[in-house]
Amino acid sequence: MLGSILATVQTPGVYYAYQHSDSVGKSIVLLLLIGSILTWTVMLDKAWSLYRAKRLAARFINIFQNNGEINMLARPLLREAEENNGPTAAIYRAGIEKLLDFYEAGAAAGIRSSIPQPCKLSEAQYNAVEAVLEREVSSQLKELETRIGVLATLVSLSPFCGLFGTVWGVMMAFCGIAAAGKSDFTALAPGVAGALLTTVAGLIVAIPSLVGYNLLTGTIRQLTVMMDNFTEQFMVCVKLSQLELEKKQPDNGNL
Secondary structure: OHHHHHHHHHOOOHHHHHHOOOHHHHHHHHHHHHHHHHHHHHHHHHHHHHHHHHHHHHHHHHHHHHHOOOOOOOHHHHHHHHHOOOHHHHHHHHHHHHHHHHOOOOHHHHHHOOOOOOOOOOHHHHHHHHHHHHHHHHHHHHHHOOOHHHHHHHHHHHHHHHHHHHHHHHHHHHHHHHHHOOOOHHHHHHHHHHHHHHHHHHHHHHHHHHHHHHHHHHHHHHHHHHHHHHHHHHHHHHHHHHHHHHHHHHHHHHO
């Protein structure tokens, strides 16, 4: 039993390859190890934040659909907008604050205290509200894409670092054989094993980074579609409220 354990320990493996790497190869392996830790930290943190953002966005859209077309300034909707930290709630807050400015009420005070009555909007005011919504969408998208570039960099850089370490290690192994005057494979094997270790380390970093990057960017695309659709729905509700005002104005004139 003890003999088999010792034989397993003495069998060439990853540690054997690391031992026979030179200082450059060992430095690259350690650098890729740090990159792997950074990759998993970013992926797990970003996955949780995107999951939370998607859940909050879907929740607010559901509440908006139940109240928005009837009354965009309904108190339950305004209360949810203040408490919800999702991207769609932020877009709604930006649009409503602009509308409240046009309704001759303070943005923050209008949401917290009184609900002003809608008034007729000009074409310029309508375009201003739409511009505010689009600007907020861009701001939320920028926030969602934070640290995604780190994964993209690691996906591209890790294999090249591993390849550089391999080429360097093989080159040094052949140089050592030439200096020693030996041509047998036994003398070449340790150096080649150490050289190939950097490629393995590079792939270990690159593969999870690539999978995580694709999954995260896919979630961001879904959130982008949700925000764009919500912006269009918001503007449709504004148009509907303006149509209601136009219908009421002739009646008020006849009175």
